[in-house]
Amino acid sequence: MTIRLRAPRRLAAVATASALALSLAACGGTTKDSASGDGDAKGGGNATANPNAPLKKGLKLAFLPKQVNNPYETIVDNAGIAAAKEFEGEAKEVGPSDASASSQVSYINTLIQQRHDAILIAANDANAVCGPLKQAMSKNIKIVAYDSDTNPECRDVFINQASSEEIGRSEVKLLSEQIGGKGEIAILSATANATNQNTWIKFMQDELKKPEHSGLKLVKVAYGDDDDQKSFQQTQGLLQAYPNLKGIISPTTVGIAAAARYISGSKYKGKVALTGLGTPDQMRKFVKDGTVKEFELWDPKNLGYLASYAAAALSSGQITGAQGEKFKAGKLGERSIGANGEVILGPPTVFDSKNIDQYHF
Template sequence: MVISIARRFASTVAVTSLLALGLAACGGGTTKDSASSSAAPAPAESAAASANPNAPLKEGLKLAFLPKQINNPYETIVDNAGIEAAKEFKGEAKEVGPSDASASSQISYINTLIQQNQDAILIAANDANAVCGPLKQAMAKGIKIVSYDSDAAKDCRDIFINQASSEEVGRSQVKLLAEMIDYKGEIAILSATANATNQNTWIEFMKDELAKPEYKDMKLVKVAYGDDDDQKSFQETQGLLQAYPNLKGIISPTTVGISAAARYISGSKYKGEITLTGLGTPNQMRQFIKDGTVQKFALWNPKDLGYLAAYAAAALASGQITGAEGETFKAGKLGERTIGKDGEVILGPPFTFDSGNIDQFDF
């Protein structure tokens, strides 16, 4: 699992630097199947290949975005932004994917994209390992693999476009909630799917942050999973509040989860009693900020996430980069980016939205 980060972002370059912005899946263009039959290098050959940073971006590149699920509003923003970005370098991009976020739901789509001879597959993995086999088959045929939002196993992709430092996301979520509940009380986490790489990584950093002395009066009582499904997330929120009558706060680091939780709380007796935060989009959360259900939440810019992923895929497919640490590439309006350890490219730190600034953003 995007999520491909706003009316004010275009004019607020400082915010783009700050978020990188920072901010965050259905429609997408379609491309015709290619009849290309040129032999692709084996993964070992690709790994040994040298980058040519001066190589021009190839025209006519075929990119395919494969989100966790196509009806996820966050990932729709991410993917549509990537599809638009491809037009800047005269490429073609589309979005395909499952309607559910189960571990194995993306496999058949990867196989189809291999048959279509895509130049790059961009995936928000539902399960880091479940997609590994078919992704390796794609790499063996010379198809570049870019993971975004939710990483695939490191040996099954070339680059991971991370919306923000995983550690920074996890720790900042705990800090945000702690400040609002005065560092006291029982808390719960409402996550997406149990196998989502990004969610699990963030949660581990949340737990590590909670182990610090300043959080000694806070207790994590439950990690619940809404499976990035609105109705299930709504029901899980209800279940948490009924099972833990002393609950003081909920962190939901998923755009589907936080909006569903806010919707439940806003119409219940818990409004004003439970502190909810997490990761959401401004348009999705505006009503809940204005009615007092939520005080603060965070995200990055999903449009910029998709935009950066598209340019990274184009740079890979054009031979400008191989995915090695230290390589750099130009990502259009986002400027030059550097590949870090394990092929990770970080968009930027998360940004906090509240009643004082939420009307400045439109996405």
């Protein structure tokens, strides 16, 4: 099966992406290696990694997504739960039904009381969950952020689905190509506090400053709160408020599917371009009916799989989360930890009518 990755001309340089993206998300927080007191906060003290340590059996992992009824998050978490069985661990998914800033806090507190070995979290808000996560770390519970980061000092590693810079810049380039580089555009995001969304949007805004995108004008960043109906209504509102709108970027699987559903049944079909981040299964019909030409995503199953193995490596002492450490992630092979404890899954794949039937997730 051939996977078409973005051509080099459509990729931004990513050499500095990890550090820049996380500095945006961290709001000035200290990094894992820069604060002398950080080890105490994590409960690890002067712990050193033993890359030859075997993975412990019977590890208890808990996935805490942004919301449990999010189809994308479900795919990620189920893959991580399945991966835990490979190293004889136990994993489960718990979480809120809404994606509000504080909705995850009570679940973290409960998981601390249950003495899990690791908590894996897709943070709705980088700051709201920080205090409870630090409390967990002080009790030697390992913290793996995935999909959407928390502040770096509040977790051990962050499993990033792709370079944040690459995602943000490529979304602008993809839409620009579809509308001929000219016109008003809008962004339909998830929640206003989502770390990943805000980081991607910052890179989108920076990309729009380049001379080659001078014909594009960002008129609005709207928020659908990762709620299907609200995202649907926000799409309707954008198109009514901006009659000259030429394109929408929705870097959220809930948002892009809702936007596609509205556009496909409206007079805007074929006139307003839509791209963003979605799963092939939810977007297939919209690609085939011409509502959406191209969109992109990474494999969410691999994201959950990698996060699960990272949690196991942390809990077994193979890694501490320091830059330069390496661990084996099952079928995904050896992975390295970069700056600020970031592990990158890989580049996104572009889906269109030619390849979408090759993917089922």
